[in-house]
Amino acid sequence: GEDVEQSLFLSVREGDSSVINCTYTDSSSTYLYWYKQEPGAGLQLLTYIFSNMDMKQDQRLTVLLNKKDKHLSLRIADTQTGDSAIYFCAAPSGGYNKLIFGAGTRLAVHP
Amino acid sequence: KAGVTQTPRYLIKTRGQQVTLSCSPISGHRSVSWYQQTPGQGLQFLFEYFSETQRNKGNFPGRFSGRQFSNSRSEMNVSTLELGDSALYLCASSSMTGNTGELFFGEGSRLTVL
Numbered sequence: 730g731e732d733v734e735q736s737l738f739l740s741v742r743e744g745d746s747s748v749i750n751c752t753y754t755d756s757s758s759t760y761l762y763w764y765k766q767e768p769g770a771g772l773q774l775l776t777y778i779f780s781n782m783d784m785k786q787d788q789r790l791t792v793l794l795n796k797k798d799k800h801l802s803l804r805i806a807d808t809q810t811g812d813s814a815i816y817f818c819a820a821p822s823g824g825y826n827k828l829i830f831g832a833g834t835r836l837a838v839h840p
Numbered sequence: 841k842a843g844v845t846q847t848p849r850y851l852i853k854t855r856g857q858q859v860t861l862s863c864s865p866i867s868g869h870r871s872v873s874w875y876q877q878t879p880g881q882g883l884q885f886l887f888e889y890f891s892e893t894q895r896n897k898g899n900f901p902g903r904f905s906g907r908q909f910s911n912s913r914s915e916m917n918v919s920t921l922e923l924g925d926s927a928l929y930l931c932a933s934s935s936m937t938g939n940t941g942e943l944f945f946g947e948g949s950r951l952t953v954l
Contacts, residue, residue: 771945771946771947772883777942823896824895825871825890
């Protein structure tokens with residue numbers, strides 16, 4: 730089945746760019762997702778990319794997909810303290826809104 | 841538009857008891873999914889319902905069950921609670937009938953089993 734892996738921690742300075750990386754195993758994934766979870770809250774869909782795309786940009790967010798290496802990344806430009814959260818990479822597995830999530834990358838933004 | 845509403849937000853139970861969690865999806869959304877989030881196992885899929893039918897199920901024991909009503913509201917039940925069932929239970933709704941994974945999550949129900 731699908732497996733999704735991501736690094737656990739990332740610390741950046743306010744104003745810098747953040748890059749969160751993710752690898753997945755199932756090459757048949759049609760969409761790949763990035764979700765954000767703030768403390769005490771549920772998950773919020775940040776963005777997603779279709780498998781026939783290499784890149785998707787949405788304001789400060791840029792998603793890069795390398796299908797050959799099964800590698801997905803999320804770049805946050807001009808990172809702010811409000812971006813401090815846990816970011817999850819997710820891929821569909823087994824149909825009907827079943828997502829496999831990575832362990833989550835905790836992003837800490839410091840002044 | 842109101843978001844996904846989960847009740848209760850917090851609850852404490854003892855081993856052996858049972859618990860029922862409720863989820864009201866976004867108006868017009870007919871698919872409801874449930875996920876369990878724990879520090880050790882992360883986010884794990886429990887099950888998904890659409891039009892009162894369970895379409896998909898994760899690898900959880902039969903103590904975990906759910907249902908969906910005609911108004912798309914959903915409940916999940918855990919019987920004979922174990923300490924390891926302590927978790928944040930997240931409900932998500934979707935307007936898509938296909939498999940896009942564009943889910944809208946509630947804030948979760950945090951269950952503590954003593």
